[in-house]
Amino acid sequence: MKITKVDVYMLDATVQRASRRPIITRVHTDEGLYGDGEAGIALGTGAPAAYGMVKDLARLIIGMDPMNTEQIWHRLFKSSFWGMGGGPVVFAGISALDIALWDIKGKALGVPVYQLLGGKCRDDVRCYASQLQFGWYDKIGPWGKTEDYVKIVEYALSQGYDCVKIDFTQFDRDAKRLPTTVAEGILTRPFINMIDERMGAIRKELGYDFDIIVENHCRTDAISGVMLGELCDKYKVMAYEEPAIPLNPDMHKVIRNKIHTPIASGERIFGTWGFYNFFKQDAVQLIQPDICNCGGLTEGKKICDMAAVFDATVQAHCAGSPISTAAALQLEAAIPNFCIHEHHFRSTQPALTVLCEYDYQPKNGRYGIPNIPGIGQELSQHAIDTALMHDCVDEFWRGL
Structure with missing residues (x-):
């Protein structure tokens, strides 16, 4: 051939x-x-x-x-x-x-690709509702008011999810996008109070029986990352994502040394070479390689295997078309150190789902693994x- x-x-x-x-x-x-x-x-x-x-x-x-x-x-x-x-x-x-x-x-x-990667370690995967600051399914954001953050999390939980992800730094109290500068360096008290209020209200109103991943999109740096990381510890956050830019693993290590919440990163780290320095410094505990930019399935499997050596778990980054979701599911099904799957807000929208033959969506917060030959999507x-x-x-x- x-x-x-x-x-x-x-x-x-x-x-x-x-x-x-x-x-x-x-x-x-x-x-x-x-x-x-x-x-x-x-x-x-x-x-x-x-x-x-x-x-x-x-x-x-x-x-x-x-x-x-x-x-x-x-x-x-x-x-x-x-x-x-x-x-x-x-x-x-x-x-x-x-x-x-x-x-x-x-x-x-x-055969499905997962068979070629070693076979299935699981029949379905736990997933989380990602980027709720933008909305979820038919409830379109962005959000500003604290009560709106509570409501959108409650909406996602009502659909069976037991984990959500939110970037609390992107929008002000009027739902207007904030510049990155407000989240850098020594943070102002009003900014810290706004995020503390949002996170605290979610926990107060909805409890601690579900997980929260706090997303930062690298808007913070080592100084502000530690300050917000203390709130992550306070509210028992599952993982703290991209608290500093990934060009300097040392800064992730600085944050890791000062907080207890596990650090997540990887969508802007490429190849086994890129991940290696993060692993050897214990600078990331939940890796998030994007199968569509980390080197594909060939390199992605090697990254995940290397992560296992350093006791890091895996959640593939998924923010593209349904092709990227299918590729991620094939890999996540085959690795022992899988943690959770990202189901992005945009992936719930018809503008993306119409681009491929199959509209795979989670049921009760769990994703099935495509079983048709290949990646299971086209x-x-x-x-x-x-x-x-x-x-x-x-x-x-x-x-x-």
């Missing part, structure tokens, strides 16, 4: 288009099988760069055997020249193609027909 061509798409997420443009690749073979993968730079800025990177990398694999995922991964990493420097764009491009190849491999062998015809951009690569380049 040989790779004959690679389609690259920038999808139209309609009402989410301003912040999300999923980059999807479809790898074709001479036996009629194809596989879909995603470059995990759909949100924020960078989607056009990821689109171009997938196109460039695709030239390196034309004519190769798609079953040789390890060989192809190393070719993409080394023959691209820039791959060995790391970074989100290169790793997202590698990830998209790698996931598509695993999808082909599963289809060719007639692009819908609607997504292809409405794509914002599309290119087809069918010429081989030997690389450097």
